[in-house]
Amino acid sequence: MTRFENPSGSSLDDTKNGGSGPREVWRCIPGCGSCCRLDPALRAEAIEALSPQQRSTYLKMVGSDGWCIHFDTGGCRCRIYEERPDFCRISSLVGLFGNDGESGDALAIACCKQQIRSEHGGHGRVMRRFLRAIRKPR
Ligand code: SF4
Ligand code: SF4
Secondary structure (H helix, E strand, O other), rough: OOOHHHHHOOOOOOOOOHHOOOEEEEOOOOOHHHHHHHHHHHHHHHHHOOOOOHHHHHHHHHHOOOOOOEEEEEOOOEEHHHHOOOHOOOOHHHOOOOOOOOHHHHHHHHHHHHHHHHHOOOHEEEEEEHHHHHHHHO
């Protein structure tokens, strides 16, 4: 859900990749929006983790093309960013799966990679920008 949270670039926590390799810290990048494709057929696991009220809100947001009705596809941005639902915020999302701290950061990164791969490809410009962002020193 585009730019879930964290526009300032602060992290949920630090991740050290098992102590070797570049340190990866979750960050949302502008111009991505991969997680705003809400098509229930692609998001069964996430929908399952929502409360009944969240699920109802989620399903009302699904447009006929599978993208969130609040997503500006031209500008690649959320039109209701400040008022977006809690489940669009990465800290809430990782909490739903019982993760926080270091494992929450790793989960958020894995989630973004999966969604970016499916929307923009695994080696495209968006994935390269994301990898640069999460490896950027603080
Ligand atoms: S409200 Fe829609 S467009 Fe906004 S962050 Fe959530 S899924 Fe994305
Ligand atoms: S997939 Fe990740 S990087 Fe892309 S908009 Fe969503 S939270 Fe941001």
